[in-house]
Amino acid sequence: DARVTQTPRHKVTEMGQEVTMRCQPILGHNTVFWYRQTMMQGLELLAYFRNRAPLDDSGMPKDRFSAEMPDATLATLKIQPSEPRDSAVYFCASAKPLDSYNEQFFGPGTRLTVL
Amino acid sequence: SQQGEEDPQALSIQEGENATMNCSYKTSINNLQWYRQNSGRGLVHLILIRSNEREKHSGRLRVTLDTSKKSSSLLITASRAADTASYFCATGANSKLTFGKGITLSVRP
Numbered sequence: 001d002a003r004v005t006q007t008p009r010h011k012v013t014e015m016g017q018e019v020t021m022r023c024q025p026i027l028g029h030n031t032v033f034w035y036r037q038t039m040m041q042g043l044e045l046l047a048y049f050r051n052r053a054p055l056d057d058s059g060m061p062k063d064r065f066s067a068e069m070p071d072a073t074l075a076t077l078k079i080q081p082s083e084p085r086d087s088a089v090y091f092c093a094s095a096k097p098l099d100s101y102n103e104q105f106f107g108p109g110t111r112l113t114v115l
Numbered sequence: 116s117q118q119g120e121e122d123p124q125a126l127s128i129q130e131g132e133n134a135t136m137n138c139s140y141k142t143s144i145n146n147l148q149w150y151r152q153n154s155g156r157g158l159v160h161l162i163l164i165r166s167n168e169r170e171k172h173s174g175r176l177r178v179t180l181d182t183s184k185k186s187s188s189l190l191i192t193a194s195r196a197a198d199t200a201s202y203f204c205a206t207g208a209n210s211k212l213t214f215g216k217g218i219t220l221s222v223r224p
Contacts, residue, residue: 004157033211042216043158043203056211091157103148104212106157 002026004107006092012113018080021110023092024073031095032075033104034060034067038088046090049075082114119147119204119215127221134191136218138204139184146207147180149189151200152217158203162189194222 005024013019025032033048047057052069060067064083069075079086089111093104122137138147146165150158164171164180164187171178177190191198199222205212 035214043214045211045213048211093158103160103163104158106150106159108157 002105004092004094004105006090006107006110008110009108010111010113012115013082014115015083016081017114018078019082019086019112019114021077021090021092021112023075023077023094023107025075025092025094026105027073028096029094029105030072030097032069033093033095034075034077035091035093036088037091037109043091046077079112082112084114087112087114119206119213121202121204121215121218123218124216125219125221127223128194129223130194130196132194134194134198134220134222136189136191136202136204136220138187138189138215140187140204140206141185142206142208144182144206144208147178147187148205148207148212149176149178149187150203150205150214152203153200161202191220194220196222196224198222 007022031050034046035043037043046060047067049069066078089109091106091109093106095102095104119138119140128134148163149161152158162173162176162178164178175192180187201217201219203214203217205214
């Protein structure tokens with residue numbers, strides 16, 4: 001049963017600390033998305049990659065957020081330094097080749113709390 | 116900015132009734148998708164309708180798309196308690212999806 005996996009599932013940290021979230025897309029999916037979900041803003045696209053290359057990271061605060069795909073099986077989202085307003089659920093999703101209009105498969109999310 | 120806006124924000128119905136949820140959007144799209152999210156989980160894809168389609172069915176789901184009105188509706192027939200979740204419409208354009216804020220559906224047993 002192919003699934004997107006994310007680690008950690010929960011993270012509590014203090015303001016100023018570095019946070020790294022990891023995602024393993026479904027094998028064979030070449031497009032990976034990072035989303036952030038909050039009650040106020042809903043689901044926001046932060047960045048996405050195709051064939052490991054960043055295509056769009058305009059939704060991401062550049063000064064503290066960074067997203068990478070070191071290889072086809074791993075995507076990372078890093079926040080440094082973290083702030084209380086970064087508290088949210090962060091989702092990774094992947095999609096099959098051909099085009100990203102196909103359905104996206106979401107991971108279970110990382111619930112981040114920054115104190 | 117949010118592209119899709121769902122209506123109503125919350126819906127409560129009795130098991131066995133039909134649930135209708137609406138989505139409106141502002142700009143041209145390639146396709147429109149509906150997703151479900153159970154509490155504490157990730158989103159799950161339900162159905163996709165392309166811009167040149169008007170209606171699509173999948174099991175108890177029926178989705179319509181009216182590109183002239185820039186709107187879509189999702190109908191869940193014969194609802195079950197297990198359908199209780201948040202439902203999101205997402206518009207596809209420029210190689211990405213933009214999600215609405217979602218509709219909370221409660222199905223009472």
